[in-house]
Amino acid sequence: MTSELLDRALIEEAAKKSGLIWVRGTGGPAARALWHVWHEGAVCLVGDGPGEQPLAGLADGGSAEVTVRSKDKGGRLVTFPATVTELAPGSAEWExxxxxxxxxxxxxxxxxxxxxxxxxxxxxxxxxxxxxxVPLPAGSLAEAPVPTPATTRMPIPAGLPRLLAKRRKKERRG
Structure with a gap:
């Protein structure tokens, strides 16, 4: 029982302090970074609408694996299994x-x-x-990025390195 209480305390503290979690739904795509809040003993998310984060692979009654990262270093703090519940719009819990x-x-x-x-x-x-x-893994869990229509920027302008060098020089003097 003590181990279970310590696990719950670790999960809650980590989730409260981190603004970003990684979630992999059952049968869903690779784990996705999602913003969340910790509310009444659970991680709460909103998404799947225009301009909101995608919640692919997360279905009511399903399960998910949640990884909470450190806010300052970005490293993995804790991974735990979770049960997914979709809240009905207008209910007291939803509000x-x-x-x-x-x-x-x-x-x-x-x-x-x-x-x-x-x-x-x-x-x-x-x-x-x-x-x-879930115990921390021994090796890397790096995966290929999720496909996206986003593109990279154009090459940096030729004069930018000189401009930055001048700025650094002024900072050192001042």
Whole structure:
């Protein structure tokens, strides 16, 4: 029982402090980085709508593997299995969860109208820890990046290195 309580405490503390988690749903694509909030004993997510994060592979009643990273170094802190629950829009639990998520959503295009849009177009999920913490792996778990339509920038302008060198020189003098 003590080990289970320590696992829960580790999961909760890590999830509260990290703004980003890695989630792999059952049968879903590779693990994805998702922003979240820790609310009432679970990781809470919003997504699958226009302008929101994709929640591919996460289905109501399914399971997921959640990895929480360190906020400062970005390294893996803890990995745990979770049960996925989709909250019904308008329910008391949905309202409380959305209030927490709304406070953490950065750069929202619609501000105060966000909960209404989430209700119409998005899914709100709770990932409740289920089981003990997964041991840290011995080797690398690096995977190929998820395909994306994003492209890289053009080559840097020829004069940029000189400009940066001048700026560094001024900083050293001042």
């Amino acid at each position: 409380a969860t959305v209030a927490e998520l709304k406070g953490k959503r950065l750069n929202a295009p619609d501000g105060e109208e966000m909960p209404a849009r989430w209700s119409r177009e998005c899914r709100v999920l709770r990932l409740t820890p289920a089981g003990s913490v």
